[in-house]
Amino acid sequence: MRDALFRGMTRFSDFQRSLGLASNVLAKRLDGFVENGLMEQRVHPEHPDQQEYVPTDKGRDLKPVVLALTAWGDRWAAPNGPPVTFEHEGCGGKVEAHLLCLKCGRSPDLAHVVAKPTRSRRRRS
Amino acid sequence: MRDALFRGMTRFSDFQRSLGLASNVLAKRLDGFVENGLMEQRVHPEHPDQQEYVPTDKGRDLKPVVLALTAWGDRWAAPNGPPVTFEHEGCGGKVEAHLLCLKCGRSPDLAHVVAKPTRSRRRRS
Numbered sequence: 001m002r003d004a005l006f007r008g009m010t011r012f013s014d015f016q017r018s019l020g021l022a023s024n025v026l027a028k029r030l031d032g033f034v035e036n037g038l039m040e041q042r043v044h045p046e047h048p049d050q051q052e053y054v055p056t057d058k059g060r061d062l063k064p065v066v067l068a069l070t071a072w073g074d075r076w077a078a079p080n081g082p083p084v085t086f087e088h089e090g091c092g093g094k095v096e097a098h099l100l101c102l103k104c105g106r107s108p109d110l111a112h113v114v115a116k117p118t119r120s121r122r123r124r125s
Numbered sequence: 126m127r128d129a130l131f132r133g134m135t136r137f138s139d140f141q142r143s144l145g146l147a148s149n150v151l152a153k154r155l156d157g158f159v160e161n162g163l164m165e166q167r168v169h170p171e172h173p174d175q176q177e178y179v180p181t182d183k184g185r186d187l188k189p190v191v192l193a194l195t196a197w198g199d200r201w202a203a204p205n206g207p208p209v210t211f212e213h214e215g216c217g218g219k220v221e222a223h224l225l226c227l228k229c230g231r232s233p234d235l236a237h238v239v240a241k242p243t244r245s246r247r248r249r250s
Contacts, residue, residue: 108214
């Protein structure tokens with residue numbers, strides 16, 4: 001998902017080169033993404049003999065999750081330093097996931113973020 | 126982890142009530158968190174016959190990941206509406222995970238966030 005989301009990768013052969021996975025393992029994983037609505041499978045426009053895998057809106061919405069998880073990994077599980085950084089295309093700035101309080105506008109201390117059960121669970125129309 | 130991180134839960138019996146897991150399954154899961162440095166196991170100060178499980182700094186740092194993943198779930202996998210919201214304790218405001226560009230200070234469009242490999246992978250001292 002990360003290669004697809006952040007590097008614009010779409011082709012089976014490119015995912016395989018990037019991830020170094022066996023074909024059957026990669027195929028199973030990509031099929032899983034398609035089944036779960038995270039990717040769409042379609043014929044590659046320039047290589048009609050090949051399929052491409054393109055993230056759906058549901059898949060693209062995982063970007064903030066990948067950023068947050070990568071930040072955690074950079075801090076706690078990257079003895080050789082972060083493998084990638086995330087960049088604001090065009091602007092060139094570094095992009096990070098931050099917590100934001102919608103009321104006071106500040107980034108709250110992690111110790112002061114608590115979960116509250118939602119009182120009225122409404123049906124989505 | 127979510128109950129521990131956002132509800133201050135520490136006792137085996139409370140996790141069990143909240144999650145509805147069999148004792149052996151829950152014990153295995155908590156042991157895994159301890160082994161991976163996400164939680165510390167210690168004697169409960171008020172109930173010396175019981176163990177409590179308390180998130181470490183490494184565990185607490187997962188909060189932004191849980192927020193980002195919950196936001197994704199709320200949007201794509203919560204037909205009855207969000208089960209919880211995250212609140213800035215004291216202030217009472219709703220807390221959300223946002224992407225922030227450190228250069229322009231804006232929240233970049235997801236389509237414009239790309240990953241760049243880090244050139245020099247340095248060793249952490």
